[in-house]
Amino acid sequence: MPRWKELPEETSHTERQLLVQLRRLKDHSDLSLAALASRTSYSRSSWERYLNGKKPVPRKAVEELARVCGTEPTRLIVLYDVAERARAKAPAPGRANEPSSRPRPAQPSSTAPERGQEQEQEQAPDQDQDQDSASASASASASARPGRTVPLGWMLATVALAVAVAFGAGLLAARGWDDEAPAGKTGPAAAGTGYLRGRTYECAVRRKDGELRAGHSDTREMLLDINSTGFDVVEAQCLLRERGFSPGVFDGLYDERTKDAAKKFQHAHHLVVDGIIGPDTWRELRR
Structure with missing residues (x-):
């Protein structure tokens, strides 16, 4: 009997338990994937994808595998239901950190931009000052118009506040069991x-x-x-x-x-x- 491939790293614990039991059942039956396909309503390639964790196995496939192998399907269905509930609760991959796909608003062009400043600040459309005074005018404009450019001091203060909040939340979560745990507990x-x-x-x-x-x-x-x-x-x-x-x-x-x-x-x-x-x-x- 050939060795099974390693399941993908992203396979959940509950899904992994289900697939391990299905693999064992298939191995004990001595049926090849081709033979399994001939006795069920799923193709050889479908069974290969299901049993190697490339695609979630359907409930009907679990029932048919149990029937073909002559075993009671109740335990496998319990495993399937738990894995299905875990999949339903899991967040969609990539959603949490997915960058916004909305286009950024166009930046107004400047008649005399200073090198490097077009990526950091926005100059007033009607500025006719020379290049030497452009930087000072842009800084004053940014201070007068909130939301265009964030001052460095405010940005650092915001980051420090976020870190402090996250750290405090971590301490509260870590103490969840300690607040009620008896002395000597090693949970x-x-x-x-x-x-x-x-x-x-x-x-x-x-x-x-x-x-x-x-x-x-x-x-x-x-x-x-x-x-x-x-x-x-x-x-x-x-x-x-x-x-x-x-x-x-x-x-x-x-x-x-x-x-x-x-x-x-x-x-x-x-x-x-x-x-x-x-x-x-x-x-x-x-x-």
Whole structure:
């Protein structure tokens, strides 16, 4: 079986989980892309684009792949729905920093522009002064007409104010968990760093707004399966321990021990026992 291509870097976490499961299902079936195309309503090239993350896979294609491979499609449809919601919430690429396409207003021409000044300031159309006095006249005109040229002092003050506001907002966001966190907690905010693989995190589970929280993540629908990593996994591991199904480690790596603990929890709470933590399992964990 040929090795799959790496998924594009911009592929979201939820979309990546869906594609990994679809690839596994296709590999276990021993069907080639051509054979898959002959048994479904999608062409070989379409399956190649879907499974390599070049184009979002349709819901119908997910259902047909499950049917052809003889498996229950429910779990794959749950993965698809979560990925679809994530795509709907994601901002359109390039919109936030896209420069305005509206043409700039034409600048009035000057009868005697000084070199370099035509890009910085605007001279009055009726100026007949000589070149030596053009610079002083343009500066006075800019001061008298707000909106044409921004003085350097005002510009620096505006930039400094924007930096101060952004810095203050960052401090408030960083303190979001610290203001309520118990002493010794090593969550993402308390540590001041992102998730570090190989590190063990503490579990300080408490009830807030009627649900259990360990302070590492507030997700209620992130899908977790083998080799998932991050603070969402730490949160799940802590909640599993709190509910009496400890995985033994709290390092943010969804390994076999964590999956086994999740299966036992799902069985005890009459959920689908697949070891995948999704919206239904999160809801029970946070009760």
